[in-house]
Amino acid sequence: MTEASTSAPRVIITPTVGRVVWFIPNEHDPIHVAGNTEPHAAIVSHVYNDRLVNLGALDRNGGNHARIRVVLVQDGDEPPLTSNGSGPASYCVWMPFQKGQAAKHDKASAAPTVTPTPTDADLASAIEAVRAEERERAEREKAAAVAEAVAAERRRHEEAEIARMLAEEEAAKSKGGKQKGGANA
Known part of the structure; x- marks a missing residue:
């Protein structure tokens, strides 16, 4: 025994x-x-x-x-x-x-x-559980960082699209104002 x-x-x-x-x-x-x-x-x-x-x-x-x-x-x-x-x-x-x-x-x-009294297997299981939780936490942090990067990229694209649309609108206004100004002269 x-x-x-x-x-x-x-x-x-x-x-x-x-x-x-x-x-x-x-x-x-x-x-x-x-x-x-x-x-x-x-x-x-x-x-x-x-x-x-x-x-x-x-x-x-x-x-x-x-x-x-x-x-x-x-x-x-x-x-x-x-x-x-x-x-x-x-x-x-x-x-x-x-x-x-x-x-x-x-x-x-x-x-x-x-x-x-806990066996070596019990202690090994507890250690593996701690390691698994650490891996899960790292994966969650990585997924959160990727999601934030994707959201930031999406915001940059949206801001660029808005800036392009505003520039086109300004160009159209300015072109339209020149044509009206030229027709009145």
Whole structure:
């Protein structure tokens, strides 16, 4: 038997929208402050599953920063690595008070909610989901840029056509005025 199959299942805190967590940005995150090891307060804004959430993370000045598909490290989990494995990724955790409350609730509960430890396949699936969302976002941005370029080109053509029509109209007026002026003379 493997170690994972013999270890006792752990009680997991189920995230819900509006819950407060600690956000730990990696060194490449714009709200990371060099030398600062304090976590940032964050509010869960969307829940994908027990280990993947969207956040509104606060910087040191209280400014809100959206963070999507952030790994929620549950008690006993290892913090995630970046997609290329070069270092730690940004992640979030429950505050110690919340962990204590969950432990008290678990002891008092007759039938605790048990979630198995994620497998490598679960983590790979979560990483692929993040990558797929990044690809989709890039495709949407590219489509928006193409649409804007097409609209700008259409506006240039319309403006050129209007300018041509106005020039023809002016030329016709001026030609008509010369003919009238020549007939009256």
